[in-house]
Amino acid sequence: MKVTIVGAGNVGATCADVISYRGIASEVVLVDIKEGFAEGKAMDIMQCATTTVFNTQLSGTTGDYSKTAGSDVVVITSGIPRKPGMTREELIGINAGIVKSVADNVLTHSPNAIIVVVSNPMDTMTYLTLKATGLPKHRVIGMGGALDSSRFKYFLSKALDKPANDVQGMVIGGHGDTTMIPLTRLASYNGVPVSNFLSQAELDKVAADTMVGGATLTGLLGTSAWYAPGASVAYLVDSILNDQKRMIPCSVFLEGEYGQEDICMGVPCIIGKNGVEKIVDVQLNDAEKALFAKSADAVRNMNADLKSVL
Numbered sequence: 470m471k472v473t474i475v476g477a478g479n480v481g482a483t484c485a486d487v488i489s490y491r492g493i494a495s496e497v498v499l500v501d502i503k504e505g506f507a508e509g510k511a512m513d514i515m516q517c518a519t520t521t522v523f524n525t526q527l528s529g530t531t532g533d534y535s536k537t538a539g540s541d542v543v544v545i546t547s548g549i550p551r552k553p554g555m556t557r558e559e560l561i562g563i564n565a566g567i568v569k570s571v572a573d574n575v576l577t578h579s580p581n582a583i584i585v586v587v588s589n590p591m592d593t594m595t596y597l598t599l600k601a602t603g604l605p606k607h608r609v610i611g612m613g614g615a616l617d618s619s620r621f622k623y624f625l626s627k628a629l630d631k632p633a634n635d636v637q638g639m640v641i642g643g644h645g646d647t648t649m650i651p652l653t654r655l656a657s658y659n660g661v662p663v664s665n666f667l668s669q670a671e672l673d674k675v676a677a678d679t680m681v682g683g684a685t686l687t688g689l690l691g692t693s694a695w696y697a698p699g700a701s702v703a704y705l706v707d708s709i710l711n712d713q714k715r716m717i718p719c720s721v722f723l724e725g726e727y728g729q730e731d732i733c734m735g736v737p738c739i740i741g742k743n744g745v746e747k748i749v750d751v752q753l754n755d756a757e758k759a760l761f762a763k764s765a766d767a768v769r770n771m772n773a774d775l776k777s778v779l
């Protein structure tokens with residue numbers, strides 16, 4: 470199975486690294502516009518093959534999309550990341566043009582690929598990719614919910630003082646500092662509701678920390694995060710390529726689900742070899758439905774800024 474990752478920067482290269490050492494794909498092509506950059510990242514990662522022990526064939530190219538031909542999955546991470554104090558939404562001006570041209574280039578050589586959109590503002594970039602390419606909705610998947618959910622489980626595990634892998638939970642809604650919806654009501658410690666162990670104030674703090682998880686890391690690192698983002702993309706790609714049918718919150722096109730139309734935002738999806746195979750209705754309560762509607766309003770406002778590129 471072949472994966473192309475466009476953007477060999479922090480997130481793209483980390484994703485290539487995880488896909489390689491976990492043997493998720495047999496072939497990975499990294500693409501960047503910076504001369505020699507993707508080639509260098511690919512060579513560096515390939516020189517781990519005998520120490521972390523993998524057989525994935527990873528190569529890099531400076532903009533030669535013919536090398537990406539026949540990809541099963543294409544991941545778009547090209548674009549600029551935010552700096553401390555910025556929101557993801559402020560990246561739209563530069564990233565929209567990049568994402569649109571990249572999507573056109575990859576589809577010329579891989580007309581059947583499933584596209585995973587990572588560049589921010591991710592929900593709007595996913596909507597742009599879907600509208601600009603005309604691809605069926607099951608083949609355009611925005612990655613955000615997998616990452617936000619892993620951060621949610623991290624903060625829950627800290628509050629519970631229990632291993633993160635014993636914690637279940639999901640974040641839906643937009644992938645923004647104020648639009649994410651950590652579903653604390655449905656989170657559990659090995660099936661037991663976390664509300665059995667944590668007070669409402671503690672749960673509120675977990676939710677608040679999760680929502681600004683990316684901003685906190687951007688403040689600490691000077692640019693946005695990459696280890697968890699890259700690993701989250703690899704997790705999603707694994708579910709597609711290996712037809713795992715995992716339930717992963719992803720930004721997908723809604724046509725009435727969760728009360729929304731003509732928008733891409735995070736909802737729980739079954740992800741398999743066909744991409745988005747099903748949207749799962751988790752039966753939100755009234756308060757959660759109100760949060761989802763508010764989140765959708767914000768994402769829709771952002772999408773309105775696409776008029777100049779669409």
Ligand SMILES: NC(=O)C1=CN([C@@H]2O[C@H](COP(=O)(O)OP(=O)(O)OC[C@H]3O[C@@H](n4cnc5c(N)ncnc54)[C@H](O)[C@@H]3O)[C@@H](O)[C@H]2O)C=CC1
Nearest residue numbers: 476478479480501502547548549550587588589591612698
């Ligand atoms: N959806 C999510 O959960 C997450 C999204 N992001 C977003 O992912 C994007 C990438 O972040 P980083 O990897 O940290 O940035 P980075 O700056 O390290 O890497 C971006 C790479 O894209 C390349 N690039 C720019 N234009 C290109 C083009 N037209 N064709 C090919 N390559 C091109 C750049 O040369 C650079 O190497 C940002 O927009 C960031 O906000 C980051 C983390 C999580």
Ligand SMILES: O=C([O-])CC(=O)C(=O)O
Nearest residue numbers: 551557683684693694698
């Ligand atoms: O925070 C950012 O700008 C990058 C991102 O989407 C994340 O790490 O969640």
